[in-house]
Amino acid sequence: MNAPPRVVRALFAWLGYSSVHWAAGRWQRALAWDALLVATLLAVAYVPVWALVAIIVAQIVDAAVIRPARDRSTGMYAVAMLIAMCVGVLVQTTLRTFWVEAFRIPAGSMVPTLLNGDHIWIAKTARTPQRGDVIVFRYPREPDKDFIKRVIAVGGDTIELRDQELVLNGTPIARKHVDAPCEYDDDYDGSERKRRCDAWDETLDGRTYRVIFDSERTARPFAPVTVAPGAVYVLGDNRDNSHDSRYWGFVAADLIKGTARTIWWSSGPGGVRWSRHGQRIR
Numbered sequence: 001m002n003a004p005p006r007v008v009r010a011l012f013a014w015l016g017y018s019s020v021h022w023a024a025g026r027w028q029r030a031l032a033w034d035a036l037l038v039a040t041l042l043a044v045a046y047v048p049v050w051a052l053v054a055i056i057v058a059q060i061v062d063a064a065v066i067r068p069a070r071d072r073s074t075g076m077y078a079v080a081m082l083i084a085m086c087v088g089v090l091v092q093t094t095l096r097t098f099w100v101e102a103f104r105i106p107a108g109s110m111v112p113t114l115l116n117g118d119h120i121w122i123a124k125t126a127r128t129p130q131r132g133d134v135i136v137f138r139y140p141r142e143p144d145k146d147f148i149k150r151v152i153a154v155g156g157d158t159i160e161l162r163d164q165e166l167v168l169n170g171t172p173i174a175r176k177h178v179d180a181p182c183e184y185d186d187d188y189d190g191s192e193r194k195r196r197c198d199a200w201d202e203t204l205d206g207r208t209y210r211v212i213f214d215s216e217r218t219a220r221p222f223a224p225v226t227v228a229p230g231a232v233y234v235l236g237d238n239r240d241n242s243h244d245s246r247y248w249g250f251v252a253a254d255l256i257k258g259t260a261r262t263i264w265w266s267s268g269p270g271g272v273r274w275s276r277h278g279q280r281i282r
Contacts (some may be wrong), residue, residue, distance in 0.1 A: 004074040006064040013063035016081030021079035025069035031231040033059045045121040045261035048278030082273040109236035118267040122258035132207035149234035174203040214240035
């Protein structure tokens with residue numbers, strides 16, 4: 001029996017990853033490629049997506065050029081590919097359930113940290129967030145919808161908003177005004193118009209992130225509230241254009257899906273935003 005041509009092996013490797021190496025009897029290379037892929041998938045919430053793409057492309061090239069240790073028919077390679085595809089679906093389902101999940105930012109409530117059209121990885125093992133973390137959770141009033149906001153206070157904390165300034169447990173959260181022009185694309189009503197804003201760098205528990213306030217709106221104060229045990233209080237970084245805990249209350253621990261880690265893809269009305277790819281979410 002003759003091994004399939006290189007182009008066919010490359011196709012099988014694209015669809016079934018290391019299936020060509022296993023079918024060809026090159027089990028050491030197959031184990032190496034599988035171990036590298038698993039390690040990258042486990043760290044995918046922290047590494048740029050091009051690293052994963054590079055591994056997949058490299059193993060396709062390797063599968064096309066290796067000399068098979070065993071002579072197999074094209075049918076044998078096809079069977080190995082189908083088995084690998086089934087295993088791949090199982091691994092993907094397991095990772096998505098317990099480890100990481102992709103999430104697309106659908107609106108502008110987290111501008112400037114996250115933009116409409118950003119695609120992010122969330123770490124599902126990080127379901128006990130700290131102050132300052134950006135989390136994805138099921139909206140308490142409609143659990144079939146996912147929201148993304150920043151944790152400002154945790155169970156037992158008392159939080160208050162005084163004229164755009166957050167007060168945590170009686171102490172104002174440190175912040176510094178950003179002396180630079182500020183504007184953002186407001187897509188709340190679908191019109192995508194530019195809005196002027198006022199930017200501040202807040203520092204919470206040693207973590208600094210940027211928030212904005214709409215220059216055309218008057219700040220609305222919120223009375224002090226104490227967060228229930230086991231829950232968190234969340235706000236959007238686009239403070240005047242965010243539907244968050246100020247309006248509907250706390251997020252219970254069992255509604256939290258994970259903590260946002262990196263942006264793996266970003267695109268908007270102007271096209272692909274290459275500079276945002278691989279950015280860590282602060």
